Amino acid sequence: MQLVTVKRGDVTETVTASGTVQAAKQVSLNFSGSGGEITAINVKVGDHVKAGQVLATLDDSTAKTQVKNAEANLAAEQAHLDEATQGSTPDEIAVQQANVDKAKVELDAAKNTYNIQKNLYASGAVSKSDLDQAKNSLDQAQASYDSAVAQLNQTKAPPKSATVQAAQAAVAQAQTQLQQQQIALDKLSLKAPMDGVITQVNGDVGEIPSNNPFMVMDDSDSGNLEVMAQISQSDIGKIQPGMNATFTTNAYSDKTFNGTVKLVYPEGTTTSSVTTYKVLLTVDNKEGLLKSGMTVNVTIDVGTHKNVLYVPAAALKD
Numbered sequence: 001m002q003l004v005t006v007k008r009g010d011v012t013e014t015v016t017a018s019g020t021v022q023a024a025k026q027v028s029l030n031f032s033g034s035g036g037e038i039t040a041i042n043v044k045v046g047d048h049v050k051a052g053q054v055l056a057t058l059d060d061s062t063a064k065t066q067v068k069n070a071e072a073n074l075a076a077e078q079a080h081l082d083e084a085t086q087g088s089t090p091d092e093i094a095v096q097q098a099n100v101d102k103a104k105v106e107l108d109a110a111k112n113t114y115n116i117q118k119n120l121y122a123s124g125a126v127s128k129s130d131l132d133q134a135k136n137s138l139d140q141a142q143a144s145y146d147s148a149v150a151q152l153n154q155t156k157a158p159p160k161s162a163t164v165q166a167a168q169a170a171v172a173q174a175q176t177q178l179q180q181q182q183i184a185l186d187k188l189s190l191k192a193p194m195d196g197v198i199t200q201v202n203g204d205v206g207e208i209p210s211n212n213p214f215m216v217m218d219d220s221d222s223g224n225l226e227v228m229a230q231i232s233q234s235d236i237g238k239i240q241p242g243m244n245a246t247f248t249t250n251a252y253s254d255k256t257f258n259g260t261v262k263l264v265y266p267e268g269t270t271t272s273s274v275t276t277y278k279v280l281l282t283v284d285n286k287e288g289l290l291k292s293g294m295t296v297n298v299t300i301d302v303g304t305h306k307n308v309l310y311v312p313a314a315a316l317k318d
Contacts (some may be wrong), residue, residue: 009305014301017230018296019247019297019298022225022227023219025194025218027196027216028213029193029213029215030207032168036059038208044201045201047196055190056190056203057190058089058188059188060189063143067102070177073174073176077174082182083167084159086159087159106141195221222292224291227283230277231278233268233275233276233277236264241264243260243261249295249297257283258283259282261300263284
């Protein structure tokens, strides 16, 4: 028997347990749109992906055509709006002014002819039918002139508010239709919602995708993982969120990983008359050594007793 000296000092109390490394976040992925068969799967299990990366696509040929049609319709409606708001061009006004000038010359000529025929008729030099023909020509010239002036005034007039508003409404409707078609097209692509690793792919090109789920990914390649530990009923009362913890594993016997208690689950599980409680801990995995599914030894610091008498643990016997 070996004697040891009792010492006085600070003693840290710990709770030990085993735990399993797991990803902090896992996401099930399904297509939000219905496009029939899978046309492309761009990843496989184990691939590292970035947020927004396209993982797979459904048949999008019809959706792409609808987007192109909506784009063309929007362009046409925008052209109508531009035309309605810009009014007539200087060249268009010049053409109408030329028509007015021509009609004025013809009207003046018709007036002159009518006056001459009127005087001749009064002197008996021409018949009543000749005078009537001159009057008809004058009336036609006057009508042509009035029409040309009206057309010129219409060409010079600013855009009608009702016409502009109708064109604006048509553009807004076309924009909405395009947005709806673009959304429908986007739903046929499955994109990664975060950086992470693909852990399941349940389908193949040419198949109708399943929803149970089609893909699964997690963030197990991040610097922070989690550990789920089972703590005995006798120790669970000592555990509080925020407590420091260390982890060891036989995969890296020379390394110790650090973490903290994140969550103490309130409901226990009883197996063979032994009740345990789940405790979730964060673990620093900046070196990327720990992998999901690894078993680790968990040591949680639950308190420090200061200035107490103690002996080495190796000196104690049951």
